[in-house]
Amino acid sequence: MTDPASTRDRILNAAEALFAERGLAGTAVRDIAAEAGLTAASLYNHFASKEALYEAVLERGVRPLLALLSQLAEGERLEGRVDVIDALMEHLARTPHLPRLVHHEAVTGGVRLARLARMWIRPLVNEALSVLKRQDAISQHWAQDEYPLLIAAWLHLLFGHFAMAPLLTEVFDEDALSRASLERQTRFLRKLSLLLLGRADEPGGSPT
Amino acid sequence: MTDPASTRDRILNAAEALFAERGLAGTAVRDIAAEAGLTAASLYNHFASKEALYEAVLERGVRPLLALLSQLAEGERLEGRVDVIDALMEHLARTPHLPRLVHHEAVTGGVRLARLARMWIRPLVNEALSVLKRQDAISQHWAQDEYPLLIAAWLHLLFGHFAMAPLLTEVFDEDALSRASLERQTRFLRKLSLLLLGRADEPGGSPT
Amino acid sequence: MTDPASTRDRILNAAEALFAERGLAGTAVRDIAAEAGLTAASLYNHFASKEALYEAVLERGVRPLLALLSQLAEGERLEGRVDVIDALMEHLARTPHLPRLVHHEAVTGGVRLARLARMWIRPLVNEALSVLKRQDAISQHWAQDEYPLLIAAWLHLLFGHFAMAPLLTEVFDEDALSRASLERQTRFLRKLSLLLLGRADEPGGSPT
Amino acid sequence: MTDPASTRDRILNAAEALFAERGLAGTAVRDIAAEAGLTAASLYNHFASKEALYEAVLERGVRPLLALLSQLAEGERLEGRVDVIDALMEHLARTPHLPRLVHHEAVTGGVRLARLARMWIRPLVNEALSVLKRQDAISQHWAQDEYPLLIAAWLHLLFGHFAMAPLLTEVFDEDALSRASLERQTRFLRKLSLLLLGRADEPGGSPT
DNA sequence: GATGAATGAGGATTCATTCAT
DNA sequence: AATGAATGAATCCTCATTCAT
Numbered sequence: 001m002t003d004p005a006s007t008r009d010r011i012l013n014a015a016e017a018l019f020a021e022r023g024l025a026g027t028a029v030r031d032i033a034a035e036a037g038l039t040a041a042s043l044y045n046h047f048a049s050k051e052a053l054y055e056a057v058l059e060r061g062v063r064p065l066l067a068l069l070s071q072l073a074e075g076e077r078l079e080g081r082v083d084v085i086d087a088l089m090e091h092l093a094r095t096p097h098l099p100r101l102v103h104h105e106a107v108t109g110g111v112r113l114a115r116l117a118r119m120w121i122r123p124l125v126n127e128a129l130s131v132l133k134r135q136d137a138i139s140q141h142w143a144q145d146e147y148p149l150l151i152a153a154w155l156h157l158l159f160g161h162f163a164m165a166p167l168l169t170e171v172f173d174e175d176a177l178s179r180a181s182l183e184r185q186t187r188f189l190r191k192l193s194l195l196l197l198g199r200a201d202e203p204g205g206s207p208t
Numbered sequence: 209m210t211d212p213a214s215t216r217d218r219i220l221n222a223a224e225a226l227f228a229e230r231g232l233a234g235t236a237v238r239d240i241a242a243e244a245g246l247t248a249a250s251l252y253n254h255f256a257s258k259e260a261l262y263e264a265v266l267e268r269g270v271r272p273l274l275a276l277l278s279q280l281a282e283g284e285r286l287e288g289r290v291d292v293i294d295a296l297m298e299h300l301a302r303t304p305h306l307p308r309l310v311h312h313e314a315v316t317g318g319v320r321l322a323r324l325a326r327m328w329i330r331p332l333v334n335e336a337l338s339v340l341k342r343q344d345a346i347s348q349h350w351a352q353d354e355y356p357l358l359i360a361a362w363l364h365l366l367f368g369h370f371a372m373a374p375l376l377t378e379v380f381d382e383d384a385l386s387r388a389s390l391e392r393q394t395r396f397l398r399k400l401s402l403l404l405l406g407r408a409d410e411p412g413g414s415p416t
Numbered sequence: 417m418t419d420p421a422s423t424r425d426r427i428l429n430a431a432e433a434l435f436a437e438r439g440l441a442g443t444a445v446r447d448i449a450a451e452a453g454l455t456a457a458s459l460y461n462h463f464a465s466k467e468a469l470y471e472a473v474l475e476r477g478v479r480p481l482l483a484l485l486s487q488l489a490e491g492e493r494l495e496g497r498v499d500v501i502d503a504l505m506e507h508l509a510r511t512p513h514l515p516r517l518v519h520h521e522a523v524t525g526g527v528r529l530a531r532l533a534r535m536w537i538r539p540l541v542n543e544a545l546s547v548l549k550r551q552d553a554i555s556q557h558w559a560q561d562e563y564p565l566l567i568a569a570w571l572h573l574l575f576g577h578f579a580m581a582p583l584l585t586e587v588f589d590e591d592a593l594s595r596a597s598l599e600r601q602t603r604f605l606r607k608l609s610l611l612l613l614g615r616a617d618e619p620g621g622s623p624t
Numbered sequence: 625m626t627d628p629a630s631t632r633d634r635i636l637n638a639a640e641a642l643f644a645e646r647g648l649a650g651t652a653v654r655d656i657a658a659e660a661g662l663t664a665a666s667l668y669n670h671f672a673s674k675e676a677l678y679e680a681v682l683e684r685g686v687r688p689l690l691a692l693l694s695q696l697a698e699g700e701r702l703e704g705r706v707d708v709i710d711a712l713m714e715h716l717a718r719t720p721h722l723p724r725l726v727h728h729e730a731v732t733g734g735v736r737l738a739r740l741a742r743m744w745i746r747p748l749v750n751e752a753l754s755v756l757k758r759q760d761a762i763s764q765h766w767a768q769d770e771y772p773l774l775i776a777a778w779l780h781l782l783f784g785h786f787a788m789a790p791l792l793t794e795v796f797d798e799d800a801l802s803r804a805s806l807e808r809q810t811r812f813l814r815k816l817s818l819l820l821l822g823r824a825d826e827p828g829g830s831p832t
Numbered sequence: 833g834a835t836g837a838a839t840g841a842g843g844a845t846t847c848a849t850t851c852a853t
Numbered sequence: 854a855a856t857g858a859a860t861g862a863a864t865c866c867t868c869a870t871t872c873a874t
Contacts, residue, residue, distance in 0.1 A: 026233030170325030441650030586741030
């Protein structure tokens with residue numbers, strides 16, 4: 001229980017969990033501080049404001065995620081790229097608060113979202129688009145103006161599982177973040193990705 | 209005076225928009241009242257509390273949506289069921305705040321979500337499951353324990369587009385709720401549904 | 417003790433006294449509210465912010481004072497104008513907080529002061545200047561570029577007595593705001609004004 | 625490192641400027657420390673408390689001023705004493721924050737003011753009074769019970785110019801602390817002093 | 833001497849809610 | 854129904870001060 005993490009990191013962890021659960025407005029600075037083992041006043045020795053803390057949380061969470069995502073876009077071809085799905089699922093499983101944070105942002109809109117979208121997500125999407133265009137198989141199923149929808153759909157599926165975990169858990173009576181559940185979702189996504197790319201007949205899991 | 213909508217409805221409309229945008233905690237009763245052309249004090253002549261108002265908003269929005277969804281599960285077969293997608297998309301387009309409301313709830317968790325999930329959504333999902341099981345074509349692609357994931361995926365795709373509209377708008381530089389965008393998404397979902405059900409070769413749109 | 421004044425006025429009175437004594441930064445909204453018989457939260461039903469309250473206090477105090485001062489500048493000649501001194505002294509005696517408020521402002525500088533100075537005080541001073549220039553007697557004693565100093569001096573003497581009342585009271589062991597003290601100061605100012613205008617030999621009080 | 629002033633003096637200077645501008649309550653220890661190039665924590669290595677610092681500032685500023693003032697009261701006669709005005713104006717010009725500090729104190733009242741008034745200022749005033757009583761010329765214009773008012777007036781004029789410098793600067797569109805402005809004010813005060821003492825006809829400056 | 837971090841006490845302001853009118 | 858005014862409980866944040874390093 002002796003906390004080895006630096007105070008700053010403890011604050012960031014506490015804030016990440018609470019912001020993800022309750023959103024920015026719904027989270028009290030005092031609660032974050034208490035969770036990190038401090039007074040609210042002390043917290044202000046580490047972050048200038050609630051807003052600044054929120055952005056630090058976003059930054060810390062989003063940066064490695066985007067780094068990982070950019071790997072997907074780097075490859076020339078998509079074949080064998082299903083491993084990226086594994087990597088992403090594993091990463092998200094390790095930071096399960098992040099998708100909810102992003103959802104809060106995405107749903108709310110505002111300047112922060114605009115910055116996030118234009119500076120980080122858009123370039124990624126563009127790169128992903130150019131990769132898609134280089135795939136021949138895909139054009140048999142989808143029109144070019146549907147490529148963006150494909151990307152969006154893929155993100156909905158990937159992030160949705162984590163972000164909506166509380167709902168899924170209630171509905172399916174099984175912890176959506178459990179190892180078993182995540183592995184099943186991973187396999188499912190792999191198959192579905194191949195299906196979307198028009199390679200449903202390739203290996204990746206036949207019906208049980 | 210010239211406003212034909214009842215005061216109660218005006219409040220509900222205002223509340224729906226603001227709750228969807230800012231969440232429950234982030235929305236001030238005063239702001240809702242002001243948006244509806246009242247004082248906060250007056251609002252309490254129509255709703256007992258902020259909580260009660262929130263639940264009324266949820267109720268008003270979710271009930272017809274669930275009614276519509278239950279139609280999907282009613283049918284014996286899925287063939288021709290793509291029209292349900294049209295109906296749903298049209299319904300959601302008319303109440304674009306609803307998916308964001310649901311997302312706020314789904315992400316947050318808590319008692320309200322549990323109630324919503326167990327009382328309303330679970331029966332729907334179960335019915336949908338039993339329908340899926342009656343489809344032969346589907347079993348060529350998916351294992352039985354993947355059926356719930358199929359349903360979840362389908363909901364992610366359908367709701368995600370609306371809930372994440374602010375983000376999509378920023379990223380793709382096109383209003384995700386515009387008529388054109390919605391029609392494209394509808395076509396896309398139709399094709400994708402058929403693909404998921406193993407009927408990608410059927411009509412529904414070949415690559416442009 | 418049943419307070420007939422409107423709540424708003426009671427707040428303004430309490431604020432005037434406290435701001436005058438402790439300055440803007442040194443006064444707690446809670447103290448003002450308490451003095452007016454309210455909670456701090458209630459005070460915000462009447463004024464949007466501490467700043468707004470402060471400006472309302474200034475406005476309420478300064479406006480009638482400037483109206484009175486402008487009478488001085490209206491007259492063609494200064495003869496017999498000593499009655500203006502009486503009027504001003506009486507007015508200030510009735511609102512003894514005002515000069516201290518103005519001093520706080522004058523000493524502090526800032527945007528509010530700039531506005532006060534340019535919009536209200538400067539026109540008054542200019543009018544006073546033009547009156548001075550029409551007096552013949554004055555030019556025997558003072559050069560034209562000393563006229564502004566004369567006006568400033570006159571204001572220092574008039575306001576100083578009230579603003580520094582706490583100090584004067586301590587030093588001279590006599591309440592500087594007592595009737596006797598104020599009457600003596602009035603007589604003194606009358607004589608001194610005549611002296612400044614080069615009419616020391618006219619009536620207005622010979623050495624006891 | 626290259627700063628020749630001792631840390632203690634740098635703190636005193638910073639504090640003097642800020643206290644003069646914002647008053648005791650309006651000034652944050654952190655701001656003083658920052659202005660002096662320290663942390664607030666470090667400042668406490670030099671002064672025991674904010675109060676102690678404030679008193680040290682007051683002490684450092686007031687002591688030499690009072691020493692200078694006491695020279696005025698020492699002399700037997702007032703003739704030729706106009707040089708004291710020069711000395712005072714020069715002194716104040718070198719520490720332009722001081723009059724504002726004193727004004728803050730004078731306007732606010734309280735224990736510190738009482739001590740200042742009774743221990744330092746009152747003896748000075750008494751001495752000044754006894755000097756005035758020894759002047760013959762003065763009794764032609766002023767009654768004995770007006771002597772204190774004369775002294776007070778003289779102080780209002782002298783200190784007022786510095787204390788109200790921000791206001792004067794705004795109103796007259798000329799820096800009240802500029803060399804030209806101060807020289808003009810010095811000449812003015814000299815003439816006015818002679819006038820008050822009943823020697824307007826003596827040298828000291830005829831109308832330009 | 834200097835500093836980063838911690839903190840209790842406050843301080844301005846918001847908020848949901850109530851109530852008399 | 855509508856509202857102005859009132860309020861206790863928060864909420865974000867600042868401040869003077871302390872202490873270990």
